[in-house]
Amino acid sequence: MAAGLLLLAVASLLAPLAAAQPRGRVCGSTVSYTENSTYQSSLTQLSSTLPANASRALFATAAVGAAPDIVYALALCRGDTNASTCESCVSTAFPEAQQLCGSDKDVAIFYDDCILRFSNNNFLADTSNSEPIMTQDPQNVSSPVETFDAAVGILLNATGNYAAMNSSRRFATGEEGFDSRYPTIYGLAQCTPDLSPAACRSCLDDIITLAPQYLSGRQGGRIVGVRCNFRYELNKFFTGSPTLQLQTPLAPTPAPTNVMPTATTPGGRTRIKMKIVVAIAIPVIAVVLAITVFCLCFLRRRLAREHAPSYSTKPEDIEGIGSLLLDLSTIRAATDNFAESNWVGEGGFGAVYKGVLPDGQEVAVKRFSQSSGQGIQELKNELLLIAKLQHKNLVRLLGVCLQEHEKLLVYEYMPNRSIDTILFDPEKSKELDWGRRSNIINGIARGLNYLHEDSHLKIIHRDLKACNVLLDSDYTPKISDFGLARLFGGDQSREATNSVVGTYGYMAPEYAMRGHYSIKSDVFSFGVLILEILTGRRSSGSYSFDESVDLISLVWEHWTSGTIMEIMDSSMRGNAPGDQMLKCIHIGLLCVQDNPVDRPVMSKVNVMLSSDTVSLQAPLKPEFFIPKSGNFSTINSDSYPRVSQQSTTTSEK
Numbered sequence: 185m186a187a188g189l190l191l192l193a194v195a196s197l198l199a200p201l202a203a204a205q206p207r208g209r210v211c212g213s214t215v216s217y218t219e220n221s222t223y224q225s226s227l228t229q230l231s232s233t234l235p236a237n238a239s240r241a242l243f244a245t246a247a248v249g250a251a252p253d254i255v256y257a258l259a260l261c262r263g264d265t266n267a268s269t270c271e272s273c274v275s276t277a278f279p280e281a282q283q284l285c286g287s288d289k290d291v292a293i294f295y296d297d298c299i300l301r302f303s304n305n306n307f308l309a310d311t312s313n314s315e316p317i318m319t320q321d322p323q324n325v326s327s328p329v330e331t332f333d334a335a336v337g338i339l340l341n342a343t344g345n346y347a348a349m350n351s352s353r354r355f356a357t358g359e360e361g362f363d364s365r366y367p368t369i370y371g372l373a374q375c376t377p378d379l380s381p382a383a384c385r386s387c388l389d390d391i392i393t394l395a396p397q398y399l400s401g402r403q404g405g406r407i408v409g410v411r412c413n414f415r416y417e418l419n420k421f422f423t424g425s426p427t428l429q430l431q432t433p434l435a436p437t438p439a440p441t442n443v444m445p446t447a448t449t450p451g452g453r454t455r456i457k458m459k460i461v462v463a464i465a466i467p468v469i470a471v472v473l474a475i476t477v478f479c480l481c482f483l484r485r486r487l488a489r490e491h492a493p494s495y496s497t498k499p500e501d502i503e504g505i506g507s508l509l510l511d512l513s514t515i516r517a518a519t520d521n522f523a524e525s526n527w528v529g530e531g532g533f534g535a536v537y538k539g540v541l542p543d544g545q546e547v548a549v550k551r552f553s554q555s556s557g558q559g560i561q562e563l564k565n566e567l568l569l570i571a572k573l574q575h576k577n578l579v580r581l582l583g584v585c586l587q588e589h590e591k592l593l594v595y596e597y598m599p600n601r602s603i604d605t606i607l608f609d610p611e612k613s614k615e616l617d618w619g620r621r622s623n624i625i626n627g628i629a630r631g632l633n634y635l636h637e638d639s640h641l642k643i644i645h646r647d648l649k650a651c652n653v654l655l656d657s658d659y660t661p662k663i664s665d666f667g668l669a670r671l672f673g674g675d676q677s678r679e680a681t682n683s684v685v686g687t688y689g690y691m692a693p694e695y696a697m698r699g700h701y702s703i704k705s706d707v708f709s710f711g712v713l714i715l716e717i718l719t720g721r722r723s724s725g726s727y728s729f730d731e732s733v734d735l736i737s738l739v740w741e742h743w744t745s746g747t748i749m750e751i752m753d754s755s756m757r758g759n760a761p762g763d764q765m766l767k768c769i770h771i772g773l774l775c776v777q778d779n780p781v782d783r784p785v786m787s788k789v790n791v792m793l794s795s796d797t798v799s800l801q802a803p804l805k806p807e808f809f810i811p812k813s814g815n816f817s818t819i820n821s822d823s824y825p826r827v828s829q830q831s832t833t834t835s836e837k
Contacts, residue, residue: 206280206638207408208317209574212290215304222253223289227302230257231278238298239271242353243377245308257302258410260376263355264423265297273298283630286576294408301410311383313409316391319640321404321417327363329401335362335369336399340392340414342428344373348384351427353377358428359420366403370420375412387412510583515539515592519549529601538597546597547582551590573639577631579654579664598662600655607650608722613753618760620659621717625768626793627661628653632710633786635663636703644670644701648709649690650716670701689723689734693778704780707789711775714768715739720753736776736806743773743803768793773803 217223226249238244238259245258259277261270277300281293292301294317301307307314325332339360347356354375359368375384391407392414399405406415415421518539519526529536534553540546574580583594603624606612616624628648635643645652645663652665692708694700712723715735723735742748748769749762756765771792777783782804784792792798 206277206284207294207296207319207640209281209284209291209293210315210317211285211288211574212303215289216287217289218287222249223255223304224287225249226253226255227278227282230255230302231275234259235271235274235278238274239267241377242267242270245378247306247308252304255302255304256306256308257300258308258376259298259300260374260410261298262296262372262422263353263374264357269297274300284575292410299408299410299413307410311379311387311411313387313390313411316407316409316413318394318398318407319405320399320402323403324401325366325403327365332362332366333396333400335360336371336395336416337392339369339371339416339430340373340388340395342430343371344388344392344414345385346428347373347375348381348388354379354384356427357422357424358430359426360430366418368420369416369418370422370426371414371416372422373412373414376410379411384412388414508581508583510585510592510594512585512587512590512592514542515549515583515585515590515594517542518547522549522551539594545582546599548595548597550593550595552592573635573641573643573666575631575634575639576660577627577662578634579662595664596656598654599657600659602651602664603653603655603661603717604650604722606655607717607720613720614755616659616717616753616755618756618765621756622764622768624653624655624659624661625714625717626790628663628710628713629786629790629793631661631663632706633790636706636786641671644703645706645709646670646701647687647690648706648713649687650713650722653713692780694780702780703785704783707775707783707786708780710786710789711772711783712736714772714775718753718756718765718768718772719751720755721751739769739773740806743769744805767800770800770803773806774800776806777804778807 217227230246230248234244234246234257237246238261242261242263242265243259245256247254247256249255259274261273265273273295277293277295277298281291281300281302284293285291290303290305292299292314301314339358343356343358346358347354350356354377356373358371358373360371361367362369373388375387379387387409391409391412394407395405395414398407404415404417404419407413408415516522518541519537520539522535522537526537526539527535528538528548534551537549537551538546539549579598580596581593582596585592585594600606606615632645632648635645643666645666645668647665647668648663652663654662654664656662688696690709690712692701692705695705695708712735715721716723719735719739721735721738738751739748742751748766749757752760752765771789775783775789792800
């Protein structure tokens with residue numbers, strides 16, 4: 185793994201997460217192991233012993249196997265967790281790491297309660313912090329940023345110093361009074377216990393000094409590496425009493441200039457340390473420097489904008505995508521200046537072209553129409569969402585270009601294009617045997633579960649359909665098109681909108697009729713996809729009484745009459761396990777229940793798909809129909825890469 189800070193996501197740190205949901209991971213994709221290899225065997229052996237070992241001291245290292253298949257591992261649990269929580273977190277981390285990073289030999293995965301890294305390289309001999317990740321609360325403070333940042337600097341430095349110098353576990357928590365709007369700031373610092381005090385302090389210094397650059401003015405944030413980490417928030421996130429209680433002179437009430445900050449231990453003994461004085465100066469200087477750099481960059485951007493075309497995209501709307509910026513000349517060369525021979529599809533907001541980057545990587549370039557005002561909204565949405573998402577079943581955004589009059593998004597290229605181009609073609613559909621269809625269903629389910637429950641940004645896709653699921657060379661499914669997606673908070677169960685967007689045939693009834701959308705809206709769309717994948721029939725997109733029966737009703741009719749196998753795709757008949765197909769149809773019908781309360785969440789769907797012992801409740805008869813009316817205007821909102829579709833979509837008004 186290359187050293188450096190990985191800017192993972194802008195995430196809400198204040199919303200509580202369910203246990204064992206990863207905050208991030210780093211996949212070392214250069215070296216992989218094969219299935220049933222010696223390396224995998226060593227990894228399996230390690231996963232059975234390391235969790236229990238880590239639970240004893242909340243930390244453990246191990247090496248299993250012999251070169252070249254030796255696996256080195258490290259597990260660190262947060263210092264305020266108990267043994268059972270630690271063991272459970274590390275146990276969960278092993279399969280999650282392999283799910284998220286595939287067969288990569290070098291993986292680090294980070295949770296609220298634990299950190300796990302395993303590798304074929306002996307990183308245990310190295311005390312560096314590898315490749316830390318950063319997450320930040322999306323909310324900014326309303327107090328003066330310089331004052332708040334300086335207070336955070338005091339807290340982190342004092343807590344870090346205590347963890348390094350005064351704790352054998354290399355762990356400390358702290359709280360600091362601030363002002364009337366933000367009465368208390370809470371912090372945490374931790375290193376692996378095998379580090380010396382000096383090495384721990386040095387490790388923490390390296391990441392704490394990054395706080396003014398990446399976390400300035402944020403209500404919460406963290407930088408987490410394998411060897412050390414810190415975190416601060418405005419709400420208490422750790423258990424037990426804080427190790428340190430700080431009173432700072434940075435509160436609004438003026439304090440005498442000769443008063444030093446004090447640190448009070450739980451026992452009540454007050455100590456004054458010179459390091460706290462240094463802690464005040466370092467963040468303040470860093471903030472001043474950061475402000476200076478920001479002003480220079482702002483001036484430079486302003487001058488550039490005065491000589492460039494005007495877009496509705498503001499710089500702050502695409503903050504944090506600097507590493508994804510590509511030159512227009514590079515993209516023109518990759519696509520042979522958008523040659524007709526490289527055209528691969530047409531979306532609602534422009535064309536898609538195949539290209540080859542200078543390093544030989546094949547890409548798909550989504551070129552937004554210059555006259556499309558709605559296209560720029562989709563572009564901004566995809567930048568703000570998909571650029572922060574990493575999962576094997578989500579299409580990966582590789583770059584963006586906003587130069588001259590061009591608005592371009594660059595994705596990994598999917599040679600098998602979208603599901604619909606194969607599924608609904610009588611000849612091509614033969615490529616999709618039962619194994620591939622089953623893997624596609626499971627992959628989509630895992631991708632949706634990541635969006636709804638496991639990612640830092642909880643996302644409702646709102647336009648899941650066959651043409652928005654792409655297939656790589658191995659027919660692995662990847663969900664695409666996040667132009668209509670929406671964020672939702674951890675405590676949100678439902679949102680409402682007056683602008684219904686999506687595609688007939690895939691929209692949940694509560695959304696189409698009342699504008700209510702939730703994660704259960706995506707579950708409905710997923711259920712329709714299951715029925716399409718198994719029957720090979722396109723969802724009609726019409727629920728009127730005077731036209732042919734829709735797919736859901738057709739499946740229900742055959743389900744209740746016991747003739748469901750008659751409408752299975754002919755290419756699978758006789759070549760697929762009937763019980764497994766029936767189970768998938770059953771799950772699909774549960775997902776398209778009229779009442780969203782009756783639909784399972786995606787984590788439950790994944791359990792049902794992977795287990796043969798889970799009992800499934802009986803589905804209810806679908807009663808939903810969309811009346812034909814002029815209430816919805818029609819546009820194409822399909823996305824990369826697709827060919828022209830016979831679908832009707834609704835647009836935001």
